[in-house]
Amino acid sequence: MNWESILPNVFAGDAPHAAEAPMDPPMDNAVFAGFYQRSARPLWAYLARTSGDPALADDLMQESFVRFLCASRPVSLQAEGEVAGRRYLFRIATNLLRDHWRRPQFASIEEIPEEFLAATSSSAQSDSQAVLGPALAQLRPRDRQLLWLAHAEGYSHREIAEITGLASASIRLLLFRARRKIAVLLRQQERNQGLQLNPPSRRQP
Amino acid sequence: MILRPCPCEKEVAQLLAQGGWPAACSPELRAHVTSCRSCGDLVLVQQAFQRARAHSAAAAPLASPGVLWWRAQLRRRQAAVERVGRPILGAQIFALAVNLLLVVVFLAYQARHGLSWLSWLAQLPQSFTLHLEALWPSALADSGMSLLVLIPALATLALLGGVVVYLAADRQ
Numbered sequence: 050m051n052w053e054s055i056l057p058n059v060f061a062g063d064a065p066h067a068a069e070a071p072m073d074p075p076m077d078n079a080v081f082a083g084f085y086q087r088s089a090r091p092l093w094a095y096l097a098r099t100s101g102d103p104a105l106a107d108d109l110m111q112e113s114f115v116r117f118l119c120a121s122r123p124v125s126l127q128a129e130g131e132v133a134g135r136r137y138l139f140r141i142a143t144n145l146l147r148d149h150w151r152r153p154q155f156a157s158i159e160e161i162p163e164e165f166l167a168a169t170s171s172s173a174q175s176d177s178q179a180v181l182g183p184a185l186a187q188l189r190p191r192d193r194q195l196l197w198l199a200h201a202e203g204y205s206h207r208e209i210a211e212i213t214g215l216a217s218a219s220i221r222l223l224l225f226r227a228r229r230k231i232a233v234l235l236r237q238q239e240r241n242q243g244l245q246l247n248p249p250s251r252r253q254p
Numbered sequence: 255m256i257l258r259p260c261p262c263e264k265e266v267a268q269l270l271a272q273g274g275w276p277a278a279c280s281p282e283l284r285a286h287v288t289s290c291r292s293c294g295d296l297v298l299v300q301q302a303f304q305r306a307r308a309h310s311a312a313a314a315p316l317a318s319p320g321v322l323w324w325r326a327q328l329r330r331r332q333a334a335v336e337r338v339g340r341p342i343l344g345a346q347i348f349a350l351a352v353n354l355l356l357v358v359v360f361l362a363y364q365a366r367h368g369l370s371w372l373s374w375l376a377q378l379p380q381s382f383t384l385h386l387e388a389l390w391p392s393a394l395a396d397s398g399m400s401l402l403v404l405i406p407a408l409a410t411l412a413l414l415g416g417v418v419v420y421l422a423a424d425r426q
Contacts, residue, residue, distance in 0.1 A: 094310030
């Protein structure tokens with residue numbers, strides 16, 4: 050028995066609304082699979098880097114996609130485009146991350162000792178993670194989100210405001226401060242790494 | 255904090271986004287970036303984040319989209335069933351309220367018009383045999399309209415009991 054045939058209006062959302070607006074073709078499995086293949090990796094990268102926890106990123110990414118599909122007014126990929134769909138997906142993921150950090154039973158990212166994050170980062174093979182990981186760990190979660198959305202995903206200030214729910218006018222200032230802060234940290238790390246690779250030679254007596 | 259964005263920042267950002275830095279960049283702009291803190295920060299941060307994005311995206315463990323699709327379908331069905339169940343629960347509460355109202359009306363009626371049928375009920379065990387003819391309309395006429403009221407009332411109580419039992423079982 051098909052549920053959609055029994056409860057068509059319930060699955061379609063609000064019946065009056067559906068009657069007023071022209072119905073977009075519903076997203077099918079194949080369309081979703083294509084969208085997932087193109088969007089899942091950037092979303093995972095965003096979640097993993099801003100949370101510092103790959104396991105949490107796995108969970109939140111899956112939950113984001115499920116919520117995306119279950120949305121009462123879903124973004125139509127055909128009508129609004131994949132860019133809008135991805136933006137909506139990042140918005141869901143941002144809200145999930147925020148909820149996770151607010152939940153009292155779990156340790157907040159700000160309460161995790163710095164050594165834990167540093168150890169996680171140093172164990173990673175990639176150079177970029179070893180450089181960026183510790184610097185990101187010293188920033189506030191919101192700053193990490195803003196920086197990632199702006200510099201890794203290339204979103205505009207207006208789009209970042211839409212994703213994070215912050216005021217569009219404040220994004221510029223927040224981003225400026227966060228960028229200045231992380232640039233200082235990155236330069237500091239570069240200097241430290243340079244010192245480790247080329248230690249200053251002591252003059253022999 | 256007063257923000258004074260560098261006029262070259264937009265151009266540098268564009269070059270970085272298009273992958274044209276530093277190859278497609280003029281020597282003047284390159285010289286500017288080494289001297290301008292804002293543009294230098296932009297280049298440093300953007301390059302670090304782009305590298306990190308490429309590494310993380312390559313390392314992302316992806317679940318099957320079919321599994322997520324199936325999970326979403328299950329959740330939607332569950333939500334739909336809950337949405338459909340809500341009016342049914344409302345109807346049950348309404349039926350319960352109507353029954354309770356009937357009981358209250360019946361009790362009020364009985365209290366106002368006297369409990370004459372109680373005396374008839376009290377006389378029933380005193381007789382040695384149960385006279386079925388007592389239930390005929392002629393006998394009813396003796397006890398007024400009380401039996402006509404009693405039977406619907408008992409039926410209502412039985413129905414009410416049934417609803418209460420059903421609601422309790424449904425909750426469990």
